[in-house]
Amino acid sequence: MTRSYEDLLKKAYTNITEPTEAEERFIVPTARVFIEGKTTVLENFADIASTLRRDQDHLMKHLLGELGTAGKIEGARAVFSGKFEQEQISSIIRSYVEDYVICSECGKPDTRLVKTDRILMLRCDACGGHRPVRKRRATVDPSAASKPTEGAIMDVTPQFLSKRGDGVVKIDRYTMYVANAKPGQTVKIRITRIAGTIIFTERVD
Numbered sequence: 001m002t003r004s005y006e007d008l009l010k011k012a013y014t015n016i017t018e019p020t021e022a023e024e025r026f027i028v029p030t031a032r033v034f035i036e037g038k039t040t041v042l043e044n045f046a047d048i049a050s051t052l053r054r055d056q057d058h059l060m061k062h063l064l065g066e067l068g069t070a071g072k073i074e075g076a077r078a079v080f081s082g083k084f085e086q087e088q089i090s091s092i093i094r095s096y097v098e099d100y101v102i103c104s105e106c107g108k109p110d111t112r113l114v115k116t117d118r119i120l121m122l123r124c125d126a127c128g129g130h131r132p133v134r135k136r137r138a139t140v141d142p143s144a145a146s147k148p149t150e151g152a153i154m155d156v157t158p159q160f161l162s163k164r165g166d167g168v169v170k171i172d173r174y175t176m177y178v179a180n181a182k183p184g185q186t187v188k189i190r191i192t193r194i195a196g197t198i199i200f201t202e203r204v205d
Ligand SMILES: [Zn+2]
Pocket: 103, 104, 105, 106, 107, 108, 124, 125, 126, 127, 128, 129
C-alpha cells in the first residue's frame, strides 16, 4: 500500500514539475526589422504574437500606440508608417512581455488576458495567480517635470548613434534623435515633435 501511494505521489509530482511545452519554447523571437520605403516592416510579427500567445490585434495596437504611428498587419508581417530602429521595436516588445505576458507571481509566461468588470486581468495558468494588467508607465510617472514636452529646450548628450547616424538619447521610455551630434557630445536642442515614444529635435546651439 505504501509503495503504491508513494508511486502515485511521485507520479503526481513528476506531472507537476514537468515543464510544459509552452514553457520550454518560451524564447521571444528577436524582432526582424527592416525599412521598406517610408515604412518599417516587422517581418516576424505573427511569429512573435503566437510565441507570446497573444492576439495579433492586441500586440499591434500596443506597438502602434508606443510608436505613435499608423500601420497594418500584412500576413505574417506588421508594417508601420515611418522609419523606426530595430532597438525601439524590440524594447516595446520587451515591455509588452513584462506587462501583458509574464506572471508577476511565478514569472512564467503561461498566462491569459481576461476581462473582469471591464478591468483587464492577467491570469496565470501555471500558479493560478491573477493581477490587473500593469498601468502604462506614462500614466503613473509622478514627475511631470521630467516628461518631455514639445518646444522644450534642453542640453542633451547622445549615448549612441542610430543606423542613420543621428545621435540617440534615451530618456525613460523615450528615444530622442539629435542630428549631427556624436555620442558623449553635449548639445542644445529644441523638441520639435513627440510621436508616441519618439522625440524629434532640432539643434539650437
Ligand atoms: Zn503564475
